[in-house]
Amino acid sequence: MKVAVVSITRHGIALAGRVVAALPGAQLFAPDKFARQAEAAAPGAAHCYAGKVGDQVPALFAAFNGIVAIVSLGAVVRLIAPHLRGKELDPAVVVVDEAGRFAIPVLSGHLGGANALAGHLATALGATPVLTTASDARQTLAVDLLGRELGWTFEATHAELVRASAAVVNDEPVALVQEAGSSDWWTQHANGRSVPLPANVHCFKRLEDVDPERFAAVLWISARELPAEYASRLAGKRIIYRPGRSA
Known part of the structure; x- marks a missing residue:
């Protein structure tokens, strides 16, 4: 900087x-x-x-x-x-x-x-x-920083970031699906977190295991393209994270 x-x-x-x-x-x-x-x-x-x-x-x-x-x-x-x-x-x-x-x-x-x-x-x-900022004050997930220290990038509109952030800090159900990338993103996240992952964040290994209608936001960490059948179901409430090749 x-x-x-x-x-x-x-x-x-x-x-x-x-x-x-x-x-x-x-x-x-x-x-x-x-x-x-x-x-x-x-x-x-x-x-x-x-x-x-x-x-x-x-x-x-x-x-x-x-x-x-x-x-x-x-x-x-x-x-x-x-x-x-x-x-x-x-x-x-x-x-x-x-x-x-x-x-x-x-x-x-x-x-x-x-x-x-x-x-x-x-x-x-x-x-x-x-x-x-609410996520830092409460030591919870900051969706716009997830994986940043590991070199990840994300794909989302401003409205999707706002919606996902609000879901996290308001304790609404959030699905976090990790199909790629390093698994130590929580301890390395947002300058370090020493508390457990928030209870309202539910972890999955495959996007196909998630029922989008059950969640206020879906955070998807993957290297593959979004399946066509999920595009409309996740519209407006998804953030896609793209890990680097070695992260």
């Missing part, structure tokens, strides 16, 4: 140096009036700007896929709001308070990796990650 670290205060810049050190390749952005402090905090990785921090947001959104802002949460919301395009396109944004006590994912928690970035920063800074 290519990360920009943004700070607008003298004390925040000192913390920003620790953040840059914890994220290889990260770059620090600070007001030019704090140029000396910024270079001292992040030697060779400091960039200073004139004018308002809000004027830097478009360029940061275009050049980086992760932004760590040592700025108040409310201010960050106002700064980024005019530039949001969609969860598949927006960068991960994490807010860290100036005391380094909390790491708060604000934008693109799952697909963009903000939750994972917050977790990494929490470890590096001794902070508390504040994860508000």
Whole structure:
């Protein structure tokens, strides 16, 4: 992840140096009036700007896929709001308070990796990650991250992702069918889970063993094409995961 670290205060810049050190390749952005402090905090990785921090947001959104802002949460919301395009396109944004006590994912928690970035920063800074996405708060399955650490890809519309996610977190019956790929996806999933697989997720070895009408969502891990007779029965409530050759 290519990360920009943004700070607008003298004390925040000192913390920003620790953040840059914890994220290889990260770059620090600070007001030019704090140029000396910024270079001292992040030697060779400091960039200073004139004018308002809000004027830097478009360029940061275009050049980086992760932004760590040592700025108040409310201010960050106002700064980024005019530039949001969609969860598949927006960068991960994490807010860290100036005391380094909390790491708060604000934008693109799952697909963009903000939750994972917050977790990494929490470890590096001794902070508390504040994860508000339902799947992370409840330590349950995040359908848009399943197998991501193993290199899996998925096929689903936005509406299907929303429906499957809601089914998981609302304890509706979900069928998980694994016909291919590594079987250790749960312990490797979404930065690691230490709890058992949720009781509402029912596991199968073949798609043909599933009665789609019994389930609010079907998660199918397979290398084969979707059988024609299942296409209409699974319409709107299936996610297809494609493991790589060695995953």
